[in-house]
Amino acid sequence: MINQVTLVGRLTEDPELRFTSEEKGVVNITVALNRFGRGGRSDSEADFIPCVVWGKQAENTVEYCRKGTLVGIKGELQTRNYVNREDKKVYVTEVLVDKIRFLSKNKEENKDDLEMNVKASN
Numbered sequence: 001m002i003n004q005v006t007l008v009g010r011l012t013e014d015p016e017l018r019f020t021s022e023e024k025g026v027v028n029i030t031v032a033l034n035r036f037g038r039g040g041r042s043d044s045e046a047d048f049i050p051c052v053v054w055g056k057q058a059e060n061t062v063e064y065c066r067k068g069t070l071v072g073i074k075g076e077l078q079t080r081n082y083v084n085r086e087d088k089k090v091y092v093t094e095v096l097v098d099k100i101r102f103l104s105k106n107k108e109e110n111k112d113d114l115e116m117n118v119k120a121s122n
Helices: 055-064 111-121
Strands: 005-011 025-037 040-054 070-083 089-102
Touching (some): 025 055
Parallel strands (some): 040 089
Antiparallel strands (some): 025 040
């Protein structure tokens, strides 16, 4: 079976590094992706995909990325659930990041630089 996700989008907020009790770094990020419809890419509709980055990649993400940074992500889709404080079961679907590429410093970079970065990451 195949469980592989590839995304290219922008961070919705500055990433914040946390550490587990075993001192392993983790960062939760949300990547915004414009939707494609029948008429092509839509600038008015987007999906917001939660992602989890672990270890050294998490530390690098915090160091080099800010809100609006264009990133490329390769990972796998995972689901989990837990019971919250109100005793309700909460279901979570997220991308467990295997690789993350930083494609821009911020969203103001010009289009030519972004295209070169995307080509270089392939």
